[in-house]
Amino acid sequence: MLNPRKFVLKLMAILLIAAVLPFNVKQAKGQGGIVVEQPQVAVNFGQSITFQAKVTSPIPIQQISLLFREINEETTRVETLTVGADGFVSFTYDASLNLIPPFSWIVFWFQATLNDNQTYTSDPIRFQYKDDRFPWRDTSRANVNIHWYAGDDAFGAAALDAAGSGMLAINELVPISLNDPIDIYIYSNTTDLQNTLMLGGVDWAGGHANPEIGVVLVAIAPGASQGIEMQTKIPHELAHVMLYRSLGDTYANQPIWLLEGIASMVELYPNPDYARALEIASGDDSLIAFENLCASFPADAGNAFLAYAQSQSFVSYIRDSFGSSGLTRLTNSYSEGFGCELGATNALGTPLSQLDARWRENVLGQNTAGVALRNLLPFLLLLALVLMVPLWGTIDMLRQRRKNGNNST
Template identity: 35%
Template sequence: MRRTFLCLLICFGFLRPLGPAQAAGISFSALDASYTFADQMIFTAATAGDAAITQATLFFHAGSQPPYSRPADPFTPSSAVSLTVTIDLKETRLIPFSTVSYWWEVIDQSGQTARSDTQTFLYVDNRFAWQDFTSGPARVHWYEGDSGFGGAAANIAVEAIPGIQQQISVEPPSPLDVYLYASLDDLRSAVELAGREWLGGQARPELGVVLVAIPPDDSARLQMRRDIPHELTHLMSFVATTPNYDVLPRWLDEGLATLNEGDPNSTQVLAVQNALARNQLIPLASLCGAFPADASAALLAYGQSRSLVQHVINEYGSAGIQALLAAYRDGATCDGGVERALSISLIELELKWRTALQANTSSPDTLTPAASATAGIWPWVLLSAVIALPLIVALVWRFPQKPDKMAR
């Protein structure tokens, strides 16, 4: 009975079958798309039907963007026509490194409408000839360097995921695409050509990929171990706080990313230590938004953020970080997120962190580089003194000073 009822509804036009609305007698072939990154994109197709095709429209979208529609270039109505649409990518900005989906809809002379199957392709920066290497969920792309260069980056990305997930309990995108630009200028031009503002190297996790500038030189592996986990942390923070990543405090976002770089940056450590000694630490409320433009102040901001996030983990564990991310995902303010997640105010958190910073001078995150280098020496100095003392006493006892020299 239910099946019969549904068939009747379809027959009388109350329901449409799922899938492309393919009219009888209308077909599509040779669907294709080509592009020059951030310049233009050309869509082509051929369609034929029993009646003359009179209208054709292209629909397309990139990633999460809403669909665009464009009429086909003028053509002479016929039962078989070739369709073309050219998109100016300097005016229609598509999300770079995203999947573009598109389809055609046509109308023939009798009024019948047909829609093609949806086609997809990846919109990448094709100014460069990318090489690819896949390891687990990581898919690395690079254009300078050998296969070992790309393989090392893939392994580093895979190894970084479990540690980041201890703080941010989400899965990274799958596949996890990592693009290694050979220079900062190349990366910057890609971001700007795609219509994104370049924010002094600030991550763009909304693109859904990891973008880093790492030349294939002797320091490449070291830079990979710092930069790839850093940017991957931003990406996973974005996933954890969508749709409200924009309200995530910068101190938390950058603090997590900097912490996952591994060993603390000695320059940042020294900046925090000096600011603490001079009572010139940046107020935490000032680190909720954009960091200072001044290079030395920005360095201090990154160092403070790392130290503060480490303090939160020490006091509240990973659960504290996850509670903060959940609060900001729900749209909490900078202060409100701390109050909800940690049951203290932003000012109280700052005071507790400053107190811990002053007290815990043996922490690698609070020691100056010189102090870190000498901190482990003193136990050995004391041990050497204890061992040497009996020998010194014995020598003095065996060779007493003469009275005349004692008088002198």
């Protein structure tokens, strides 16, 4: 997985950190450093995050800042603070800006310039930005943690079973990791879930995975259909996490139809409405070309549903034609940076557009040659027109010439 250039870059980064670290540590522990007492964080989920502490130092503080970021973020927020008489500092972050994903970890620290013109940095402190609006209950098996607030003990146990079966299904397609923890939060209704996703900056429906932090959010109501919903939604979102853990940064290079197709294939109950959606779209010629499902899925619910149905069917067709190893070659090809069309050529010897046509022909029973001709018809008519105009002109010219010739004789 690790390419040599990345390895060298990583090594350089480690060496750089190693070179910088003792300097920082010396600064923080140097004479006249700062002492942070009783650091506290109060989370009002989706509203605000308040950081408070008492910062003291033997010599006066010129200037002090709070620095914080979500642990996977590259940019650090820096806020200048006012120090109270007893060293009390406080800052309230507006969490309604929706920039911090739910259940992600936030790291913060203080940095102060004292009257000796030296800058001192405190040790970092981590906390989790939890959706604390619900009385979460927990149960775990191996590296999977289930959190839920509606339903009994059996509900939590059934969710664990669904996660276990999902892992086995995923393992057929993607290597699974049993070390890093995965947290699955089960909301009891889509409104609660969608509020959370919007609060986390994602305006999206259904389940959701945040693979970078190993967090899965789904909406499943306790009741008769809980089993089917668990065995559909949990494996799907788990697949996103496992794909991310297997592909690393190159997860972002993968076409959306491929990621969603793989995730939909491991759902333990195939969606019965997918076949119907495909049949209708195939019949009225409204299927979406896969080259238009590489970067994103349609925003409207109807076309998004069709996009999932197509991806599930298309990726299953690729797996049936080229095997699981074909799918692995495909993800590797996109990881290497091939574009959507050529990635398929590189991995499977067939460009995406041709795979699309073959899928329509073999799975949906379309006559793609006929479809292609029908699509070409307007252009053929236009071509005929374009060719006929000069032809008429020539005929006209010849007629004129003959007439003129007749006159001169």
